[in-house]
Amino acid sequence: MLRTVLLGPPGAGKGTQAVRIVEKYNVPHISTGDIFRENIKNGTELGKKAQEYMNKGELVPDDLVIEIATTRLLADDCKNGFLLDGFPRTVYQAEKLDAFLEEHGMKLDKVIDIEVEKEELITRLTGRRVCKACGASFHVVNIPPKTEGICDNCGGELFQRADDTVETVENRIAVYIEQTMPLVDYYKNAGNIVEIDGALPLDTVFGQIVEAIGE
Ligand code: AMP
Numbered sequence: 001m002l003r004t005v006l007l008g009p010p011g012a013g014k015g016t017q018a019v020r021i022v023e024k025y026n027v028p029h030i031s032t033g034d035i036f037r038e039n040i041k042n043g044t045e046l047g048k049k050a051q052e053y054m055n056k057g058e059l060v061p062d063d064l065v066i067e068i069a070t071t072r073l074l075a076d077d078c079k080n081g082f083l084l085d086g087f088p089r090t091v092y093q094a095e096k097l098d099a100f101l102e103e104h105g106m107k108l109d110k111v112i113d114i115e116v117e118k119e120e121l122i123t124r125l126t127g128r129r130v131c132k133a134c135g136a137s138f139h140v141v142n143i144p145p146k147t148e149g150i151c152d153n154c155g156g157e158l159f160q161r162a163d164d165t166v167e168t169v170e171n172r173i174a175v176y177i178e179q180t181m182p183l184v185d186y187y188k189n190a191g192n193i194v195e196i197d198g199a200l201p202l203d204t205v206f207g208q209i210v211e212a213i214g215e
Contacts, residue, residue, distance in 0.1 A: 002081040008114035011121035057171035114198040129158040
């Protein structure tokens, strides 16, 4: 049983660590960003609503995100735990999540906060390339794929996210500092947060996450 939230700015490596965590602990990876991108791809009403905020690097309105996330948490595959990635992102979302979990007799085991300084985030995000098929992340300089534009894992096509441009990235980081950072104190008060330096190598970060969660 593992109920965890991954917290941290865009580009801290949450997605990359999430892939490893779900493999090790066998829980579903719930990324509200992925849910929105899937809806945009499929041209749904939800996708249309979310897209205007996402392209500007702004947050999708709380009530919409809370509805999406809590509906997903009620699915059968979350009975033995889950990994939330990119949700909650505001204190209001965190309060609603706590209320929802309490109502269903659950609580969070751990909140893992991965922090990285701003300049490094900008470099990481603007160079990021993501696989269309499996979602794996690469970087044009730091983690180049073996063949340019092609995913090492599955052979899928790599693309640049619409919100990974310089202007949007700056805004996403500003939004993180203003709206999401207060969650660190929120979870410190709850006493279940672990802070990890996301500038360390990927394997070291993962090792510290496993240490925090337990084998
Ligand atoms: P991510 O893939 O987590 O970086 O999310 C991409 C974008 O989706 C964000 O910049 C927001 O516009 C939107 N989004 C994802 N999760 C949330 C959330 N919990 N609250 C508000 N907006 C979100």
